Amino acid sequence: MPRKPVLRAVEPGETSERETPxxxxxxxxxxxxxDELRAMRRRIARALDDPNTPARDLAALSRRQLEIGKEVEAIEMADDEDRSVIANTDDEDWDESAI
Structure with a gap:
């Protein structure tokens, strides 16, 4: 899951700095x-919510939506080293006697 943003109180007259998708x-x-995956995910979600989307397309769109979600989550987890399954460690010295 994505890391939750740090929340703070806004100052009087301050506006949101939200980026336009x-x-x-x-x-x-x-x-x-x-960013590309997130834009694709938004576009597919829009099509899934559209009542005019043909029923024959819903299964493929739903499947692709789930695949993109998994890709986004994997990239976000890799960026967050604390939760990554990949350990960033230093190389060890070669020990020939271990063979």
Whole structure:
């Protein structure tokens, strides 16, 4: 799961600094894989919520939505070293006698 943002009280007159979500094209051109996946996930979610989406497309869209969600989660977990399954350790000296 993504890390929860740190919350704080806003100052009087302060506004939100929310970023406008990127389109898929903008995300692809930026070169950030995570932004691209998030934009694709939003687009598919929009299609899934649309009552005019053909029923024949719902299964494929749902499956792809789940796949993208897993990819996003894996990238976010890899970025968060505390929860990653990959250990970043130093190389050990070679011990020939261990063979």
């Amino acid at each position: 990127k389109t898929i094209l903008q995300a692809a051109e930026s070169g950030c894989r995570l």
